[in-house]
Amino acid sequence: MTTSTGHQGVPYEEITEDAYSDAFAHGARAIPTRRGVLLDGGCPRCAGQMSYPLVDKVFRSPLPPGAQVPATNSKVVAILCTCPEDHPARPDGERGCGAYWNITLSATT
Amino acid sequence: MTQYQITRAPQAATAVDRRAARAQIRIQDGELNRVRAAAISWRNGLGALLAGLIGFGLIKGRTDVGQLASPYDAIVGGTLAAALVAGGFSAWLLMRAAHGRPAAVSTAELVDRSTNDPETRALQDETLDSWLALRRGVLLAFGCGFLLCSAVATTWYGPPKDGPQVEARWRNGAVLCGTVESDASGALMFRTPAGTVPLDLTGIVTLRAVDTCPTGAS
Structure with missing residues (x-):
C-alpha cells in the first residue's frame, strides 16, 4: 500500500540491504542539536519520513543487557527505521518497518 | 556548531548494529519522565534534609546572632543570606526539573517544522533543560546546606560579644x-x-x- 506521501505500508521485517546506506545518505540531513545530531531522511525500505536522534549521553537509565550506544563522533553509525506510519505485523514496542542500516557520519567543521 | 555529513557506510549492517541502533532509541524513550521522577525524589529528599538541618540548628547552642562579637555577627548574617539565596534558587530549579516551567510557551518555539519528527526534538530539549536544572538544583541545595551548617557553627562557637x-x-x-x-x-x-x-x-x-x-x- 502506498500513501499520498509516498510511504509504503510494507509488513514489518528486521532486514537490511547493502543499498539502504547509500539510499538514506543520498537524501538525508544531519541536523546538529543541543545533545548531538538528528538524522532526518526517508527510510530506504518503506520511504517513510523519519528522524533518528543520536545523543552522546542519556539521563541515568538501566540499559538493556548488551546494548551499545553509538557516540555521535563515531564514523560509522547504525540506525533503523523510525517512521511513525503503520506497518502490519509490527511487534509491540517496535517502531518503523524494521529496516536497519549503517551510515558514515563525519564532522565537516 | 559542528556540521555533519552523511555518506555511505563502508560495511553493511549486522544484527549487532541493529541492537545498538535500537538501544539508542529505547534509552531515550521516557527519558523526560525519568528526569521528572528523579527530580521529585531529589526535591523531597533535599527538602527533608534541609528541614532537618534547620531543626538541628535550633536544638542547642547560641541562637541569637546578636550575641556574637563583631565581625562574626556580620559574617553569620551574610552566610545566612547566601544560604537563603542558594536555597531559593535550588527550590526553583528542582521544581522546574520536576514539573517544568510554569509558563506558556509558543508552539513555534517548541515545534520545529524543519524536521520530520518535531516532537522528538522538543522532548530532547525539554529533557536536557530539566536534567540541567536538576543537577544545578541539587548542587545549590548542598551548597545551601553547607552555608547553613557554617552559619550555625559560627553562631555556636564564635567569640561572644563583650558585655557592657x-x-x-x-x-x-x-x-x-x-x-x-x-x-x-x-x-x-x-x-x-x-x-x-x-x-x-x-x-x-x-x-x-x-x-x-x-x-x-x-
Missing part, C-alpha cells in the same frame, strides 16, 4: 574604659586593654555604662 563596658572619668581629666571586676581580696579592679588597675572611686567625676569603649580611652 564602663567609662570612668576622673577629676584630673583621666578617662578609663573597660570592665569592672573584683580581685581575690574583693577589691574592685578596672580591666582595660592597657592593663588592670585598682578602681579608686574617690576621685571619679562620672561613671557610666557604654556599649563599646571609645577609641583612645583606656
